[in-house]
Amino acid sequence: MFNKKKQEPVEQPEKIAELATKQEENARMREQLTNKNSEYMLKLNRSLDERGVSEERKTLIFNDMLKNIVEQQDHHLTARKIYGTVTDQANYLTENPTSSEQKEVVRSEPWKLYIDGGLLLGGMFAILSGISGMFGRGDSQAVGMQLMVLILNFVLGGFAFMIITKYAPVPGEKGGFIKYILATVLAMMGFVLFISLGALIPEAINPVIPSPITLVIGVVAIAAKWYLKRKLNTQGTLF
Template identity: 35%
Template sequence: MSETKLTLEEIKANNRELKEKLTKKNEQYMIQLDRSLIAANYAEEQRERLYAEMLAELVEKQKTGSTARQLYGTVTERVAIILDGPTLPVGGKSPDWQIFVDGALFMGGLFSLMSGITMFLNSNQVASMGLVSLLINFLVGGLMLLILTKVIPDFSKPKGQRGYMKYLGVSTILMLAWIMVVMGSQAIVPQSINIMLPPVAYLMIGIVSLVGKWYFKKTFDVRGTIM
């Protein structure tokens, strides 16, 4: 109630005091947000009243390690919510299938690109993965990153309760399982099926997959991913 009675100048003065208490990371977030809202012609009084609420919350919650990005999402996401209204809860995660597809395109694309580059640089070497193994890498890679999003450390919790050891343990197990599955497919699947592709094919698959990941993430506004 009392805040609505304050003049714009009083609100701006209070905001300046609160900004001085922010961490460098949170201060930079607010600077970028302000620039974006000014560029979007968002009214000054609306900006300052919005900042008053955000700054008060930030100053309080940064004491427990929270950051502006954790509370409000990226600057781009926050601006979109301010201007257009929320489409997904801030900090909310996308459906598992979207996170899986995003991870599969990233892991499969990355290792396909690496295989193509390796073959170009070492023409006497065969590719590290056949076609079937490459497909398995897409699937296992997507599943691996999806599982990791379930155990990612929670930086909003006090130190010692954020889950670093759990994340490290799960990451190690998943990495070993991934290597075993992909390498196992190379040994088990007949070469007549698990055919090797020319270097340019691996490069094209890698490039298309990584571009596809970027497009998919942008189109579906995928959140909560590792990469």
């Protein structure tokens, strides 16, 4: 038998119903397996248990696999021929989402999305400003980004990307793309407006950062964005 562990709670009622349906499907399909395929799935279940895969995720994994295995049995293909050894398949499933999981939009906590978006947008503008100042006309030490504008790029960039990410289109959802476009336009308009106000702050408290330094800050910010995305396992970002 699969799923010997206590079922983990699922908060959303629709997910509870979906999970129960898939469990019933799995039970019916397991009865159709040949002895070899049944043994393969039992070993895979144990292997996934050893890797700490949750019961909910195993249900989704087995649902995808069993449908394929039952269908391919008519063509005399075993589970091992389809998916490789139990160890190889367990390793693959641990590191990659199933087709069912790929259809779900998974997003990290808002603060993770804020950090990711702020570093991305702030870093991009800093790099563009640094490059244009260094290779444009005039003294590269004088042509740069104002301090408050630089700071606001990072602070407001996080909010802008949080809004854009929240309204990113969901596969199968009607009207999602229109909401996404409106959210993106409004977020970027607000971003540009407040950045423009930051440029009006007196130079005495808003000095110009030299282009080379602005460029370095931008590069460091982009590097930090990718590092923290992996370190914090930030999901659901646009990039």
